[in-house]
Amino acid sequence: MTEQPVAVPVRVTLREKQRRRRIRRGLAYTGVAVAWALSIIVSTVVSLPEPAHTAVLFVHLGSLIVGFGAVLMIDWHALLWATEWSSVRELRQADRTLVLPVWIGLAGLLTSGALLEPDLESPMTQVKLAAVLVLSLNGVALTRWTFELARLPARARFRSLAPRVRAAFIASAIVSQLAWWLAVLIGMLNSTS
Numbered sequence: 001m002t003e004q005p006v007a008v009p010v011r012v013t014l015r016e017k018q019r020r021r022r023i024r025r026g027l028a029y030t031g032v033a034v035a036w037a038l039s040i041i042v043s044t045v046v047s048l049p050e051p052a053h054t055a056v057l058f059v060h061l062g063s064l065i066v067g068f069g070a071v072l073m074i075d076w077h078a079l080l081w082a083t084e085w086s087s088v089r090e091l092r093q094a095d096r097t098l099v100l101p102v103w104i105g106l107a108g109l110l111t112s113g114a115l116l117e118p119d120l121e122s123p124m125t126q127v128k129l130a131a132v133l134v135l136s137l138n139g140v141a142l143t144r145w146t147f148e149l150a151r152l153p154a155r156a157r158f159r160s161l162a163p164r165v166r167a168a169f170i171a172s173a174i175v176s177q178l179a180w181w182l183a184v185l186i187g188m189l190n191s192t193s
């Protein structure tokens with residue numbers, strides 16, 4: 001009788017998981033930076049007629065609602081957990097379900113923005129585009145904290161985290177909010193001036 005090969009379960013250690021995540025995060029940082037640069041490069045060569053411009057502006061605003069709306073909901077759940085009004089489980093759930101609309105919205109903003117002929121000479125537009133880069137890179141950085149959250153017990157409290165982790169978590173959330181609101185404000189001011 002021939003012996004059947006036995007499947008040996010491969011156990012991936014935490015260290016190995018962290019290494020793989022670091023590589024994935026590195027690729028994601030590069031990906032968002034390239035997408036941002038492409039959006040700006042394309043914007044220098046594309047010029048749309050008025051009806052198409054209006055349609056793309058609609059897509060820009062729609063993407064803003066989807067992307068920023070999802071970011072606000074995740075941050076709201078993070079605030080509820082940090083102030084002990086809800087559990088880390090609820091925050092994890094919100095993050096899992098809303099992370100896709102965040103990236104879809106951001107992709108929509110970069111794509112439609114590229115077709116809206118931004119005035120790249122304007123300092124306001126330059127600040128807006130810098131804010132867009134910051135919020136995109138910060139979005140990737142935040143995936144590190146979502147990985148940490150996934151390892152916490154369901155009833156873990158925010159104040160039980162190490163002070164360094166708490167500070168980094170709060171700093172990322174503040175950077176994200178400031179950069180998003182700045183991009184929205186400048187986008188609005190640019191289109192009304």
Ligand code: HEM
Nearest residue numbers: 039040043109110113114116117118132183184187188191
């Ligand atoms: C997080 C990313 C972004 C946010 C939150 C954002 C937000 C906005 C907002 C709120 C408006 C005003 C729309 C209106 O009131 O009519 C706007 C307009 C505009 N955005 Fe963005 N934007 C983003 C990314 C981009 C990018 C990457 C570009 C270009 C590469 C861009 C180019 C423009 C232009 C040119 C307008 C003016 C369109 C017009 O009035 O004709 N945006 N943006």
